[in-house]
Amino acid sequence: MPRPAAMEPELLRNFPRKPFTVFYPFERLPPFEGLRGRHILYLKRCVGCGTCAKDCPSAAIEMIDWPDEFPQELKNKAGKVPKVDLGRCLFCEQCVESCPRDALEMTQEYELATFDRKAMEWIVDMETE
Amino acid sequence: MSTVKVPIGPQHPALKEPINFTIEIEGEQVVDAKVRIGYNHRGIEKACELRTYVRDIYLLERVCGICSHSHTTTFTQGVEELLDEDVPRRGLYIRTIVCELERLHSHMLWLGVAGHEIGFDTLLHYTWRDRELVMDFLEMISGNRVNYAMNTIGGVRRDISKDLIPTLKKGMDTFRERCEYYLKLCSEEPTVLERTQGVGVLPTHMARKLGAVGPTVRASAVDMDCRKDDPCAAYDEVPFEVCTWDSCDVFARVAVRILEMIQSCNMIQWMLDHLPKDEIRLKLKRRVPEGEVLSRYEAPRGELIHYIKSNGTDKPERVKVRTPTLANWPSVEYMLKGCYIADVPIIVASIDPCISCTDRVTFVDVEKEKTWVWDSNQLRRYGIEFYKKKRW
Ligand code: SF4
Ligand code: SF4
Numbered sequence: 001m002p003r004p005a006a007m008e009p010e011l012l013r014n015f016p017r018k019p020f021t022v023f024y025p026f027e028r029l030p031p032f033e034g035l036r037g038r039h040i041l042y043l044k045r046c047v048g049c050g051t052c053a054k055d056c057p058s059a060a061i062e063m064i065d066w067p068d069e070f071p072q073e074l075k076n077k078a079g080k081v082p083k084v085d086l087g088r089c090l091f092c093e094q095c096v097e098s099c100p101r102d103a104l105e106m107t108q109e110y111e112l113a114t115f116d117r118k119a120m121e122w123i124v125d126m127e128t129e
Numbered sequence: 130m131s132t133v134k135v136p137i138g139p140q141h142p143a144l145k146e147p148i149n150f151t152i153e154i155e156g157e158q159v160v161d162a163k164v165r166i167g168y169n170h171r172g173i174e175k176a177c178e179l180r181t182y183v184r185d186i187y188l189l190e191r192v193c194g195i196c197s198h199s200h201t202t203t204f205t206q207g208v209e210e211l212l213d214e215d216v217p218r219r220g221l222y223i224r225t226i227v228c229e230l231e232r233l234h235s236h237m238l239w240l241g242v243a244g245h246e247i248g249f250d251t252l253l254h255y256t257w258r259d260r261e262l263v264m265d266f267l268e269m270i271s272g273n274r275v276n277y278a279m280n281t282i283g284g285v286r287r288d289i290s291k292d293l294i295p296t297l298k299k300g301m302d303t304f305r306e307r308c309e310y311y312l313k314l315c316s317e318e319p320t321v322l323e324r325t326q327g328v329g330v331l332p333t334h335m336a337r338k339l340g341a342v343g344p345t346v347r348a349s350a351v352d353m354d355c356r357k358d359d360p361c362a363a364y365d366e367v368p369f370e371v372c373t374w375d376s377c378d379v380f381a382r383v384a385v386r387i388l389e390m391i392q393s394c395n396m397i398q399w400m401l402d403h404l405p406k407d408e409i410r411l412k413l414k415r416r417v418p419e420g421e422v423l424s425r426y427e428a429p430r431g432e433l434i435h436y437i438k439s440n441g442t443d444k445p446e447r448v449k450v451r452t453p454t455l456a457n458w459p460s461v462e463y464m465l466k467g468c469y470i471a472d473v474p475i476i477v478a479s480i481d482p483c484i485s486c487t488d489r490v491t492f493v494d495v496e497k498e499k500t501w502v503w504d505s506n507q508l509r510r511y512g513i514e515f516y517k518k519k520r521w
Contacts, residue, residue: 002319007251010310020258032265034272034287057180057187092187092278097286 036091037109039084039122043070044129045103048078052095052104060088061095071126084122086112132160137473137508148482154470157515162465164458177448182208182282182417185445189435190276192450195238198231199428200450201280203435206361207424208282211417211439218363218405220284225363226400227270227279228426229393233304234263235429236344236386239481240311243383246475247324248513252314259307262300269293284410294401305394312387315380324516325380329464329476332377339459343431344389345480347373348381355427362426366403369396379479415443428453430481454482471515474508 022029031037053061063080066072070081082104084095096104107123114120137150147168153161173192177185189204190197202224209216216224237260244252264274270289271277279285289297315321331341336349346353354371356364372388374381417439424435431453438447457480464476 002322003317004319006314006317006319010255010314011251020261032269032272035268036272036278055181055183057184090187090276091273092276093272093286094183094187094278097281098183 031108031110035108035110036093036106038086038107038112039089039095040105040107041082041084041122041124042103042105042128043074043081043124043126045101046076046081047101047103048076048080048082049100050078050080050082051098051100052082055094055098057092057094058088058090060085060090070124074126086120086122087117131155135470150465150473150477152465152470152473157469157471159465159468159470159473162462164462166455166458174448174450177445179444181415181443182445183415185448186280186282187276187278189448189450190278193452194275195235196231196428196430196433197276198227198279199426199433200435201278202228202362203424203426203428203433204437204448205280205282206426207422207435207437208417208439209413210422210424211420211437212282212413213418214283214411214413216284216411217408219288219407220409220411221363222400222404223270223285223287223289223409224280225367226289226397227267227277227285228362229397229400230263230267230270232393232429233390234260234267235481236390237263239386239429239478240383242481243325243379243475243478244321246478246509246512247320248509248516249318249320249324252311252318252321256311259304262304266297266300269296281410283413284408286410288409289401289404294404298398298401301394301398305391308387308390308394312384312391315383315387321383322380324472324475325378325383326376327378328472329379329468329479330377331460331464333375335463336377336460339463340456341431341460341480342453342456343427343429343481344382344385345431345457345460347371348385349377350375355425355432359425361424363400367396367399379475382479416441417443417445430454431456454480457482469515470508471512474512 048063050063053063061082061084064083066075066079066081082095091106093106096106112120132153132155135152135154137152149165149168151163151165152159173188176188180188186201186204189200192200237256241253241256241260244250244256267277268274270293271279271287279287331345331349333349333351336346336351341349342353350373352371352373356369357371369392372385372392374384419439419441421436421438424437426433433453434451436447436449437445440446461477461480465473468476
C-alpha cells in the first residue's frame with residue numbers, strides 16, 4: 001500500500017548523525033590487516049629464480065641484472081633481482097605466493113599516487129635475513 | 130500516429146556503458162526496440178589463451194568489476210574439474226562466503242542505481258552507505274574492496290580468522306535488518322511503487338521462452354537458480370530458498386533482489402557457524418590434462434558460464450565466457466515494447482546490465498530527419514519530469 005513520506009522516520013533518525021563519509025586526506029581510516037600495498041623485497045632471501053616474474057599476471061616484474069648500488073656481497077648465484085613496477089601492478093599478491101623463498105612481501109602502504117615514475121617501485125630491504 | 134525511430138547509444142541510457150538501442154516510438158509509447166551489442170570488445174578470451182592458468186585467474190577477475198569473484202569461481206572450479214581434484218571443504222566454504230558477500234554488495238548497489246533511475250536519490254545514498262558494511266567485510270577477508278583475488282586453482286588464498294567470525298555474524302544481522310527495512314520501504318514508498326509496478330512486464334512464459342536468467346527470470350515467477358539446480362562450491366550443503374515473485378514487473382525484480390539479500394545473510398551466518406576445519410587449498414600441478422569443461426555458477430546477475438578447453442599444457446586452448454547480461458538482452462527488447470520513453474532507463478536498469486562505460490544517447494526523428502543527442506542524465510531527467518507532470 002502506498003504510504004506518503006514512508007522514508008521520513010528514517011531521515012529524521014539519521015538527521016542528528018555525523019556524515020558517514022570520511023574526509024580523506026584530512027581524516028584517515030587505518031587500513032585493514034592484510035591490505036595489499038607496496039612490495040618489499042628481502043634481498044638476502046632472494047635467489048633470483050624468476051618465478052615471481054613468470055607468474056605475475058600483468059608482467060609488472062622484470063628480472064634485472066644485479067644493480068651496482070646493491071651490495072655485491074649479497075649477490076645471488078643467478079645475479080638477478082626482481083624489479084616491481086607498481087604502475088603496472090594489480091596488487092594481487094601472486095608474486096608473494098609464488099616465491100619459494102618468501103623474499104617478497106606486501107606492506108600496508110597504499111598511498112602510492114606520485115608525479116615521479118621512479119617512485120613507483122618496490123622497497124628493497126637489505127638487512128632482514 | 131506515425132512512428133519515430135529513436136536510436137539510443139552505442140552509449141547506454143541507464144548505465145554508463147556502450148550499447149545501442151533503436152527504439153521506435155509512437156508519441157510517448159515505445160512500439161519496438163532493438164538491442165545491438167559489441168561496442169566494448171576487450172579481447173579477454175584471446176588474451177586468456179596466451180597466459181597460463183594462474184595468470185588467467187587475475188585476468189578473468191577483471192571481466193567485471195562487480196562480480197569479479199563470480200568469474201574466478203567459475204573459472205577455477207572448471208579447471209579443478211579438468212584436473213579432477215576435490216577442493217578441501219573449508220576452501221569451498223570460504224569461496225561460497227565471498228560469493229554471497231559479493232551478491233549482497235551487488236544487489237545493494239543495484240537497488241541504489243534503481244533508486245537513482247527513478248529519481249529517488251535518497252534511496253541511492255542510504256543503500257550505498259549500507260553497502261559499505263559489506264565492502265569492509267570483503268576487505269577484511271581478502272585485503273581488497275573490489276578485486277578480492279580470493280580464488281585460486283585448488284581453493285582459496287586466505288583463511289577467515291576466528292576473531293573475524295563474530296564481527297561478520299553481527300554485521301550480517303545489521304545488514305539483514307536493513308534489507309528488511311528496504312523491502313518494507315519499497316512496498317510502501319509511492320515513488321517506488323508508481324515507477325516500478327506494472328512497468329517492464331515480462332510474463333512467465335516469455336521469460337522462459339527468451340531464456341532470461343538470474344533475478345530477471347525469478348521475478349517472473351520461475352524458480353531457476355543455478356545454485357540449486359546445479360550446485361557448485363558449498364551450495365549443496367547450505368540451506369537456502371530460491372526467491373521468486375510473481376508480479377513479473379520491475380517491482381518484482383526489486384523484491385527478488387532484496388529477498389535474495391536476506392537469504393544471503395542467512396547463508397553467510399550458517400556457513401560461518403559450520404565452517405569445516407580442514408585445509409583451505411590444495412597445491413595443484415600447473416599442467417592441466419587435455420579435456421574440456423563447461424562450468425556454471427549463479428552470479429548476482431544470473432547464470433554465468435565458462436567453457437574451458439585444455440590441451441595438456443599450462444595454458445588453456447580456449448576460454449569462452451557467457452555473462453548473464455547477454456542472456457537477458459532478448460527480455461529487455463520484449464519488456465521495452467509498449468512502455469513509455471520515460472520508463473526506458475529503469476527497464477534497462479532492471480536487468481542490472483553490465484557492459485562498460487560511456488555517456489551519450491542519440492535520438493533521431495526519422496520523419497523529420499532530425500537528430501538530437503541526449504546524454505543519459507537528460508534521458509533520466511526526462512523520465513523524472515514526465516512522471517512529475519503526470520502526477521500533478
Ligand atoms: S623474489 Fe622469490 S620468486 Fe622472485 S626471484 Fe627472488 S626468490 Fe625467485
Ligand atoms: S602483486 Fe600481482 S601484479 Fe603486482 S607484481 Fe605481484 S604478481 Fe605482479
